Amino acid sequence: MNDTLPTPPAAVNARPLWRGLGRDQLIIWGVFGALAVMGYITGLEAWLANAMYQPDITQTWGSIAWWLRQWGAAVPAYIAILALLALLWPKLWATRPSVYQACAVLALTALLGAGLINQVLIQELADRHRPRETLLIGQLPQNLPAELNGNSMPSGHAGMAFCLAVPFFIWRRTRPNLARGVLLGGLTIGAVVGAGRMVLGAHYLSDILIAAALALSVGSLLTIFMQQVRRIPLWLLLGGFAVAGAAVVLGNQFKLTLTAQLPTPLPQIQLPCVVEAIPALPGQPAGLLTVQLQGYGAPVSGLKLVTNTTAVRLERGLGVFHSLSCTGTLTVDTTAAE
Numbered sequence: 001m002n003d004t005l006p007t008p009p010a011a012v013n014a015r016p017l018w019r020g021l022g023r024d025q026l027i028i029w030g031v032f033g034a035l036a037v038m039g040y041i042t043g044l045e046a047w048l049a050n051a052m053y054q055p056d057i058t059q060t061w062g063s064i065a066w067w068l069r070q071w072g073a074a075v076p077a078y079i080a081i082l083a084l085l086a087l088l089w090p091k092l093w094a095t096r097p098s099v100y101q102a103c104a105v106l107a108l109t110a111l112l113g114a115g116l117i118n119q120v121l122i123q124e125l126a127d128r129h130r131p132r133e134t135l136l137i138g139q140l141p142q143n144l145p146a147e148l149n150g151n152s153m154p155s156g157h158a159g160m161a162f163c164l165a166v167p168f169f170i171w172r173r174t175r176p177n178l179a180r181g182v183l184l185g186g187l188t189i190g191a192v193v194g195a196g197r198m199v200l201g202a203h204y205l206s207d208i209l210i211a212a213a214l215a216l217s218v219g220s221l222l223t224i225f226m227q228q229v230r231r232i233p234l235w236l237l238l239g240g241f242a243v244a245g246a247a248v249v250l251g252n253q254f255k256l257t258l259t260a261q262l263p264t265p266l267p268q269i270q271l272p273c274v275v276e277a278i279p280a281l282p283g284q285p286a287g288l289l290t291v292q293l294q295g296y297g298a299p300v301s302g303l304k305l306v307t308n309t310t311a312v313r314l315e316r317g318l319g320v321f322h323s324l325s326c327t328g329t330l331t332v333d334t335t336a337a338e
Contacts, residue, residue: 024169024220032213036206045205049131053201061199068196073157074299076164076189080110084241093231098174101226102167105219109166111244113218114159118211119252119298126153132201151254155194155203159211162190166219170226187212250322255294260305262287262312262330270313275328286333297321 039045054062083103086092093100130152165186171179194208266287269275273291280286289312293303302317314326 021220021224025217028213028216028220032209032216036209039205039209048205049198049201052195052198053131054199055201065196065199068193069157069200069202072193072196073160076160077110080107080163083107087232087237088234097230098170100231101223102170104226104232105166105170105222106163108222109215109219110160110163111241113215114156114163116244116247117218118154118159118214119156120247122154122214123151123156124253127151128153128207130202131204152203153207154211154214155197155207156211157197158190158194158203158208159215161193162186162212162215163219164189166215169220169223190215250296250320252298253296254300255292256300256303258291258293258303258305260289260307260312261285262289262307263309267307267309268311269330270311271326271328272314272324273326273328275330277332278329279334280331284331286331288331289328291326291328293324293326295321295324
C-alpha cells in the first residue's frame with residue numbers, strides 16, 4: 001500500500017483545509033466548552049466534586065486515583081517522546097507521510113497544548129484554586145499525601161492524556177476506522193485520568209473539559225500545518241523542542257505540600273529549610289512532618305520525601321527545578337515532656 005500523499009497545488013488545498021478547521025474548532029469548543037460552562041453555572045461540577053472526592057487513598061477508588069495521578073500523564077508523555085523520536089527516523093516523512101504527520105501532531109500537541117498553553121499560560125492566567133483547597137477544605141485528612149496547590153484550570157494530567165486522541169485529525173479521511181479508534185481511545189483515557197483527578201479533589205469537571213478542548217483544538221490546528229509542510233527540518237525540530245521544553249520546565253510555577261509520618265526515634269531531618277516544632281493537636285500523631293515547597297520546574301511528581309530510620313531528605317527525581325524555597329513543621333508530643 002502506497003502511503004505517499006498527493007501533492008496538488010497549495011492554492012487548491014488551502015481553502016478546504018481551513019474551512020474544515022473552522023468546523024472542527026466550532027464542534028470542539030461548542031461541545032466541551034459548552035459543557036464546562038453549563039457544569040459551572042448549574043453547580044453540577046461542585047456537586048460532582050463533593051460526590052466523587054475520596055480522601056483516603058488506601059481505599060479502592062482512592063488508590064486507583066492515586067495510581068492514575070502517578071502514571072496517567074507519565075505514560076502519554078512517554079508515548080509523545082516516542083513520537084518525537086520517530087520523527088528522526090530516516091526518510092519516514094517520505095515513505096510513511098501519514099505516520100510522520102501523526103507523530104508530529106501528537107508530539108507537538110503534548111508540548112504546546114498540554115505544556116506551554118495549558119501549564120504555563122492558561123493555568124497562570126486562570127489562577128483557579130483546586131476543590132480540595134476551597135470546596136473540600138473541611139474534609140481533608142491530616143495525613144494528606146503530596147499534591148499540588150492552586151492552578152486548577154485546566155487539568156495538566158488530563159490534558160496530556162487527551163493528546164493521545166489527536167492523530168484522529170491526520171487519519172480521519174485516509175484511515176477512518178483507525179482514526180475513530182484513536183479518537184475513542186484517547187478521549188476514554190483522558191476521561192479516566194480526569195475522573196481520577198476529581199476523586200483526589202484536584203480538579204473540577206470544567207478543568208477536565210477545557211483540557212480536552214485545548215488538546216483537540218491544538219491538534220486540529222497542527223494538522224493543518226503538517227498537511228502543508230511535508231517535513232519539519234531537523235534543526236528546527238530539535239531547536240524548537242529544546243526551547244519549548246525549557247520554557248515548560250523553567251516557567252512552570254508550583255506550590256507543593258509534602259507530608260511524612262516519621263518513625264520513633266526521630267531520624268535526622270536533612271531538608272533545605274528550617275523545620276519548626278509544633279504541638280500535636282488532640283488526635284493528631286506526633287512525628288508528622290509537613291513541608292511546603294514552592295518554586296519553578298518540572299516534573300513536580302518527582303519531588304518526594306524519602307524517610308528511613310536514620311534520615312529524611314527531599315528527593316528531586318529526574319526533575320529540573322530552580323528558585324526552590326520551603327517551610328516545614330513537625331508535630332511533637334508535648335505531654336511526654338510534662
